[in-house]
Amino acid sequence: MSYSKSSFPKDYESILKASRKLNFTMISDEEVGALLRLLTSSKKEGQILELGTGTGLALAWILDGLHSKGKIISIENNPQYIEVARSFFDKESRINIVQEDAKVWIEKNKHLQFDLIFADTWAGKFTDLDQTLEMVKPGGFYIIDDLNQQVDWPEDHQEKVISLMEKLKYQLNFSALPLDFGTGIMVLCKKVA
Ligand SMILES: C[S@@+](CC[C@H](N)C(=O)[O-])C[C@H]1O[C@@H](n2cnc3c(N)ncnc32)[C@H](O)[C@@H]1O
Numbered sequence: 076m077s078y079s080k081s082s083f084p085k086d087y088e089s090i091l092k093a094s095r096k097l098n099f100t101m102i103s104d105e106e107v108g109a110l111l112r113l114l115t116s117s118k119k120e121g122q123i124l125e126l127g128t129g130t131g132l133a134l135a136w137i138l139d140g141l142h143s144k145g146k147i148i149s150i151e152n153n154p155q156y157i158e159v160a161r162s163f164f165d166k167e168s169r170i171n172i173v174q175e176d177a178k179v180w181i182e183k184n185k186h187l188q189f190d191l192i193f194a195d196t197w198a199g200k201f202t203d204l205d206q207t208l209e210m211v212k213p214g215g216f217y218i219i220d221d222l223n224q225q226v227d228w229p230e231d232h233q234e235k236v237i238s239l240m241e242k243l244k245y246q247l248n249f250s251a252l253p254l255d256f257g258t259g260i261m262v263l264c265k266k267v268a
Contacts, residue, residue, distance in 0.1 A: 084112075084135035086163045093159050094130040101129055103195065106257025107220040108136035111193055114216050114262075115140035118190040124210070125149040126177045127196030131160030137193070138170065145169055150177045150196075181206055191216045201235055208246065213267045217249070222259030 080087075083105070094102050103111075115121055115137050123137055128151035137147055147170045151157050157174050164170045173180060177198035185206050192211055194200040199207040200219050211217050222240060224233050240261060244251050249263040 084108075084139040086135050087132070090130055090132050090135055090159075090163060093162075094132065097130065097155065097159060099130050099156060099159075103129075103133040103136075103220060104257045107193075107218070107260055108133055110254075110260065110262070111191070111218065112136045112140035114191055114218070115145070118142065118145065118215075121145040121190040122188070122212075123147040124187075124189040124192045126181075126192070126194045126199040126207075127151060128156065128160050128172055129195070130156050131163050131172075133193060133195065134160060134164065134170065134172075137191075138164070138167065141169060147171070148173060150175055150180045152176050178203055181210075185210065188212045189215060191218065193218050195220070201239060204239070204242065208249070208263075208265075211249075211263075211265045213265050215265050217243075217263040217265075218260065219243075220258050220260045222253070222261060223255070225258075 111133055115123060120142050125133060128134060128149040134149055149172050151174060154174060157172055160172055177196050181198055181203050187210055189210055190212055192207060194207060208217060222236055240253060243261055243263060248266050250266060251261060251263045254260040
């Protein structure tokens with residue numbers, strides 16, 4: 076099953092092109108993009124956090140589902156990637172792209188609460204996980220991808236992924252769903268007390 080390109084976010088092809096020009100290959104695929112858009116659409120005035128902006132492809136999907144009074148904060152430490160992402164979203168007041176190390180940002184902003192967190196870099200996923208899960212509102216979502224084994228992974232990466240998935244599956248205050256589509260996705264929803 077595939078998606079109709081006509082339903083893709085407006086800047087999708089241009090961001091892909093700009094990413095290729097930069098040899099940026101870490102872009103999220105359309106499966107996680109469509110899921111991010113769908114879950115974002117479920118939140119009125121949604122507060123969204125993305126860790127690892129890259130060139131902004133997932134951001135385009137999230138924006139496509141965002142309520143008119145919603146907000147997205149996206150964290151990236153590479154100025155070159157930020158420049159590309161900002162070139163697409165500069166006029167969008169609902170998006171705030173922050174140039175900072177994600178680990179440092181999480182530590183400084185751990186009091187904030189989000190309706191959806193897409194943890195797409197090391198911090199918030201393989202490190203600082205508990206802190207990041209604390210930042211999800213009740214009824215909110217935590218999403219990660221890139222969970223299916225790839226040939227170019229370093230030797231110990233598969234073990235790290237398995238251990239992360241086990242940890243996520245047994246979070247008492249979340250319901251977790253591993254999805255074997257795209258690059259392998261895990262979605263958690265924080266239980267409402
Ligand atoms: C998988 S890519 C993100 C892809 C993007 N979310 C998308 O959907 O296209 C991971 C990103 O995290 C960034 N990154 C790596 N280490 C980081 C850190 N310590 N703090 C912030 N960003 C970091 C990388 O530069 C890269 O752009």
